[in-house]
Amino acid sequence: MNSLRHHSLPSPLGPLLLVADAADQLRGVYLPDHQGGPAASPGRPDAGGIIARAAAQLDEYFAGERTAFDLPLATAGSPLQEWVWAALRTVPYGTTTTYGRIATDLGLRPGAARAVGAATGRNPLSIIVPCHRVVGASGSLTGYAGGLEAKRRLLTHELRVAGGALDLDDDACWAMVMRRDPAADGRFLVGVRTTGVYCRPTCAGRPLRQNVVYLRDVESARRHGLRPCLRCAPDENIEPM
Numbered sequence: 001m002n003s004l005r006h007h008s009l010p011s012p013l014g015p016l017l018l019v020a021d022a023a024d025q026l027r028g029v030y031l032p033d034h035q036g037g038p039a040a041s042p043g044r045p046d047a048g049g050i051i052a053r054a055a056a057q058l059d060e061y062f063a064g065e066r067t068a069f070d071l072p073l074a075t076a077g078s079p080l081q082e083w084v085w086a087a088l089r090t091v092p093y094g095t096t097t098t099y100g101r102i103a104t105d106l107g108l109r110p111g112a113a114r115a116v117g118a119a120t121g122r123n124p125l126s127i128i129v130p131c132h133r134v135v136g137a138s139g140s141l142t143g144y145a146g147g148l149e150a151k152r153r154l155l156t157h158e159l160r161v162a163g164g165a166l167d168l169d170d171d172a173c174w175a176m177v178m179r180r181d182p183a184a185d186g187r188f189l190v191g192v193r194t195t196g197v198y199c200r201p202t203c204a205g206r207p208l209r210q211n212v213v214y215l216r217d218v219e220s221a222r223r224h225g226l227r228p229c230l231r232c233a234p235d236e237n238i239e240p241m
Contacts, residue, residue, distance in 0.1 A: 006042055011058065016030065017037070020051050026051075026054050026128065029127055030126060030146075036145055058128075064160075067158075081123075085119070085129050093130075093162060096155065098113070098137050121145050148210060156212070159213040168214075173188060177201045182202055184202065189218065196225065197228065199229040199232050199234055205229065205231060
């Protein structure tokens with residue numbers, strides 16, 4: 001008899017499939033069209049117990065009210081997968097790391113970044129175990145079982161929350177950047193992961209959207225290891241609104 005339970009939770013990324021086991025531990029959080037996810041909803045529908053707790057905490061996460069999860073989890077990966085998933089849980093909210101850095105921290109052999117990437121891609125607890133916080137060595141977004149757009153939105157959301165830029169959503173910020181809206185100056189800064197710089201929203205540069213994050217002020221940008229753009233001089237004469 002299948003002892004698993006499942007529930008579909010609405011989210012800004014689409015419906016999330018939450019899966020729990022008979023011991024009331026969370027076994028899965030899958031995004032829509034999740035690569036490597038279950039082909040069909042496992043077990044019986046049931047929104048009680050750990051599923052209700054996970055749903056509440058995920059709602060708080062998407063509302064910008066929660067930066068860490070407190071839930072009993074159950075995974076059944078290989079030894080390498082379990083090591084990598086444990087390492088993912090140590091990556092702080094609003095930050096990123098790389099596959100190579102995880103491999104080094106775990107003491108794996110040189111060139112093990114690919115194996116770390118494969119283990120990361122098999123993580124069954126999306127968002128809860130934050131595999132979306134792992135990027136390529138250049139800072140660019142790389143493969144994500146839930147899709148690169150979902151990964152971009154999760155990273156952008158976290159950095160906006162961590163950087164205090166909560167009054168505008170991701171789409172509104174990007175629209176202002178695309179039209180170089182002068183009204184955006186002073187409201188937020190634009191960080192570019194791949195170049196490691198932060199810019200005014202009116203900067204003449206044109207980064208790819210998947211590489212962009214939004215921050216409240218210069219202090220937030222510097223705290224995340226970014227340096228000022230030489231082209232638009234974002235540190236000069238910006239008065240926060």
